[in-house]
Amino acid sequence: MGKSASKKQTKKSNIIVHILLIIGALAMVGPFIWMLLTSIKTVGESTQVPPVIFPEEIQWENYTEIFTSLPFSSFYFNTIVMTGGILIGQLILCSMAGYAFARIDFPGRNGLFILFLSVLMIPPQAFLIPQFFLMESFGWLNTLQALIMPGLFSAFGTFLMRQFFMSLPKELEESARIDGCNHFQIFWRIMLPLAKPGLIALSITTVLFSWKSLMWPLIVNNSMEKMPLSAGLAYLKGQYVTDYPILMAGAVLALWPVIVIFIVLQRHFIEGITFTGSKG
């Protein structure tokens, strides 16, 4: 009898937990749903009180108008090139440096590692102005290289990969060394394939970070043809100040790729973040 009573109790408390979670989930997803619904309404429908939930007729024109009035396909292209460039660069450079710090003995290693860590302490504002001058002096303003260049080098990514390589067993490389492999061969042939979870964690943080970056693109690329999505949205906002259906269509267009990637790779996202948390 006691058991069934406590079972009833947990059932009851489970219902409360569900109710709380559902309220919270609505608050989390509600804004996205409202964004989607608004994006297919007319301006008139969007400003009606009480609000219209579903439009009488779906206004796909809101989406087509964005593509005709702004170079939105360039925004996509630039974002993908920027994110992809930074991602590939960091995967190669950070894993190489991370491996060297984790597994190779060389003079000055600790000092250099502290130098890397010190970069993590500096907020971006403290290097943005000179970085801007540097891009200017290269003649790189309004180019894709300017968007990619600073993102290629990451102290955080190096640190993350170092922590990962340190967690791998040493026996593997010892036998490879006896076979006469040098460190680069060991890194490339043995360690890198084992580092897949670390590389995935790094990829996720890098993609999220560069996809949403706003200030740097605003600084270096003011020509619309060379802007990524986030900076493009700032322009869209200036052009359609209160035309919320169009603004929401812009938000949908900017958000759907990351959301789809997240839903497909969910498990990796959560694991990746937990990993950066436990190692960072």
Next chain:
Amino acid sequence: MSSKPVMNKRKRKRISPLKRGDYFWGYAMIAPTLIGLLVLYIWPSIQTFYFSLNTWKAFGNYEWGGLSNYKRILEDPDLITALKNTLIFSVLSVPLSIAIAIFVALLLNQKIKGLSIYRTLYFLPVVTIPAAIAMVWKWLYTAEYGLINYVLGIFSIEGPNWLTNPDLALYSIIIVSVWMQIGYYMIFFLSGLQGIPNSLYEAASIDGAGAVRKFFTITLPLLTPTIFFVTIISLIEALQVFDLIFMMIEPTSPAYQDTRTLVVLFFEQAFKMNDKGFASAIAILIFLLIFVVTIIQVKLQKKWVHYD
């Protein structure tokens, strides 16, 4: 470490070829990132410090100005307001998001159905672009047609001007920021909760402890390392808030002054007003602020963080 033999010249000659190969690959593999960090991060931050000691003139010329930009930091009312806004934002958004994230993590750490769906939904705001989210919330906050004020109206509450009322706008933005962060911190707390051994709870149950007592004597103390980590990263983020405010509040808004944070002011001074000297001084101030806040937290951790 192997750096010792190198100091000794006589031993240096005896470095085996294998070791020399190690050194070569060690340096070669960190070289690209090292050079990149030196050129694009370390040297620029030294330059920023130098710029902060210069006064900017027309056409981008500048001349030595000593501490004049720092004097201005102490006197400029805009800067003092921006500092105040930044601190209010950080002091409110960080504990709020952490508290809610812990609460959600506790709810999700039970054996109930649909866990992974809930987790996905709560995490959704994290994988988005703040620039886009800011537009969505600006729309929700609109006084006349906004969904939020409409819902409040159902309960016959007259909704305020969320983003144009100078006394309220900063708090409205804090709500959005908390909404965006909960899912991210929740993941850390979930993994922290999963690390707490079940045997502790069982032992406490035998002692007759209720849920509340279990939370305060077991869960919360064992979660303090996670809370410490999350506080550090979230404060660093909060002290640098920019995207949300830049996208939600126009310079023409009546609430502009009262929502302008240090980084927004930095951006404005550096790239709109072209006063890169003063902007550099603001950047140094932000650096010092983050540094001091982080050091204080590291020092204080002994008092409340439980490591076992």
